[in-house]
Amino acid sequence: MEPNERIVKAKQHVAQHRREFSCREVDESQDERVPPGQHVVNNFPVLDLGFKPEIVLDEWALAIDGLVANPLTWHWEDFQGQPQVQITADFHCVTSWSMLDNEWRGVQFQHLLALVRPLSPAKFVLFESFDDYTTNVPLEVCDDDDVLLATHWNGRPLTKDHGGPVRVIIPKRYGWKGAKWVKKITFSDRDQKGFWEVRGYSNTALPWNNDRYG
Numbered sequence: 001m002e003p004n005e006r007i008v009k010a011k012q013h014v015a016q017h018r019r020e021f022s023c024r025e026v027d028e029s030q031d032e033r034v035p036p037g038q039h040v041v042n043n044f045p046v047l048d049l050g051f052k053p054e055i056v057l058d059e060w061a062l063a064i065d066g067l068v069a070n071p072l073t074w075h076w077e078d079f080q081g082q083p084q085v086q087i088t089a090d091f092h093c094v095t096s097w098s099m100l101d102n103e104w105r106g107v108q109f110q111h112l113l114a115l116v117r118p119l120s121p122a123k124f125v126l127f128e129s130f131d132d133y134t135t136n137v138p139l140e141v142c143d144d145d146d147v148l149l150a151t152h153w154n155g156r157p158l159t160k161d162h163g164g165p166v167r168v169i170i171p172k173r174y175g176w177k178g179a180k181w182v183k184k185i186t187f188s189d190r191d192q193k194g195f196w197e198v199r200g201y202s203n204t205a206l207p208w209n210n211d212r213y214g
């Protein structure tokens with residue numbers, strides 16, 4: 001064997017070993033990380049209504065209105081000027097796949113709450129998207145430090161497939177509660193059901209309770 005070849009072989013061996021070792025480690029701990037009825041995937045599946053809206057950043061706007069003291073509309077530059085955070089969270093889709101340890105970056109929903117200041121009768125939030133998708137979430141569920149208007153996944157801007165430029169992430173609920181391509185957020189005193197909720201999906205959508213259907 002040429003010396004170079006030997007070095008390459010040795011490196012491959014170490015890489016292989018590391019891979020096996022880390023897989024074993026992940027397998028052992030995954031049971032506790034994965035809610036009932038879910039399995040882990042290592043890719044990022046795409047799920048939507050089959051229509052992916054074309055969004056030009058210059059025309060992008062996110063409107064926040066309803067029962068708030070200070071309704072506002074963010075255009076792309078305004079949105080870019082908001083403080084950003086990064087969180088690590090698991091993602092559970094009701095169709096049974098889960099992705100562990102996603103790094104999401106974006107604007108915290110709690111930052112938005114501080115700006116718009118919901119009025120006291122506001123108990124529910126309705127999200128609407130550029131593909132006309134809707135989903136509803138109680139305000140107290142959105143008022144959590146891991147709920148984001150996300151722009152990045154694992155260090156990269158969200159692709160159109162995954163809801164870029166901005167999608168909602170609510171890690172403690174099934175994935176359908178997080179609207180891709182979000183365009184409007186309305187605060188209300190009544191719970192208006194969204195696209196999947198009117199079609200029989202659970203209103204609470206708690207992965208750890210296996211809470212899929214209403």
Ligand SMILES: Nc1nc2c(c(=O)[nH]1)N[C@H]1C(S)=C(S)[C@@H](COP(=O)(O)O)O[C@H]1N2
Binds near residue numbers: 048177
């Ligand atoms: N606008 C919009 N948001 C959506 C959906 C959709 O069809 N349209 N599907 C939901 C569902 S069921 C899931 S599991 C996730 C999927 O996100 P992904 O395609 O990035 O995996 O987006 C959610 N948000």
Ligand SMILES: [Mo]
Binds near residue numbers: 047093095175176
């Ligand atoms: Mo989903």
